[in-house]
Amino acid sequence: MLFSLLLAFSLSLDALGIGLSYGLRSIRFRPSALLLLTIEAFLMMELFLFAGRRLAAVFPAHLAARFSPMLLLFFGVWLCLQGMGQGKRKETSPLHSPSLCDKNASSLIEPREALLLGLLLSVDSFAIGLSAAAGGINVTLLPLFSALFQTFFLALGEKCGTRLSLSPAPKESLWSLLSGGILILLAVIQLLGKK
Numbered sequence: 387m388l389f390s391l392l393l394a395f396s397l398s399l400d401a402l403g404i405g406l407s408y409g410l411r412s413i414r415f416r417p418s419a420l421l422l423l424t425i426e427a428f429l430m431m432e433l434f435l436f437a438g439r440r441l442a443a444v445f446p447a448h449l450a451a452r453f454s455p456m457l458l459l460f461f462g463v464w465l466c467l468q469g470m471g472q473g474k475r476k477e478t479s480p481l482h483s484p485s486l487c488d489k490n491a492s493s494l495i496e497p498r499e500a501l502l503l504g505l506l507l508s509v510d511s512f513a514i515g516l517s518a519a520a521g522g523i524n525v526t527l528l529p530l531f532s533a534l535f536q537t538f539f540l541a542l543g544e545k546c547g548t549r550l551s552l553s554p555a556p557k558e559s560l561w562s563l564l565s566g567g568i569l570i571l572l573a574v575i576q577l578l579g580k581k
Contacts, residue, residue, distance in 0.1 A: 390525045392572060394534075396514075396569055398532065398538075398539045400507060400565060405539060405540040405541065405543020405546075407543075409544040412548070416494060420500070420537050420541060423540065424533045426500075427504060427532055427536045427537070431508075431529035434511055435515045435516075437516055438515055438519025457513055458572055458573035459577070463570065465565050465566030466566035467566075469565075515528065
């Protein structure tokens with residue numbers, strides 16, 4: 387359960403940064419959009435875990451056990467590199483900067499725009515869910531934790547950003563770096579535990 391909590395926390399840090407960016411730009415979430423994001427995050431993680439379990443059934447148990455921490459490590463490093471790249475890159479698309487998902491510039495995230503944001507936030511979940519399930523780690527509660535943390539951090543970030551609206555917008559790259567660092571730490575703990 388603790389491992390699932392840490393994974394969900396790590397995966398949801400980007401949502402906090404995006405929520406802050408929205409709040410600082412006076413962009414709000416419709417309650418229906420937040421509900422849709424919660425459901426989407428839950429279903430996507432369930433799908434990734436299902437794919438990971440099917441993958442584990444194909445590979446020998448000892449290979450799957452090694453695969454999990456190595457993929458976590460790889461993805462943590464990738465997130466850190468992505469975060470460093472975001473810091474130098476101009477925000478031009480939702481893929482590089484999910485805070486640009488307000489396509490109609492209405493300062494309100496509609497359910498349709500929430501679907502796009504949910505997909506972008508789920509990109510990080512793919513490798514994590516796949517590797518955790520393939521490695522035989524008990525992450526039954528991960529979809530629930532991920533969905534709740536992600537929605538909570540988006541809403542919290544938006545509220546905090548609104549109150550800090552006179553401050554400069556935080557770089558979304560910071561949250562990618564922090565998230566990647568947590569994943570690297572979890573991977574190292576797993577690798578040491580198998581020795």
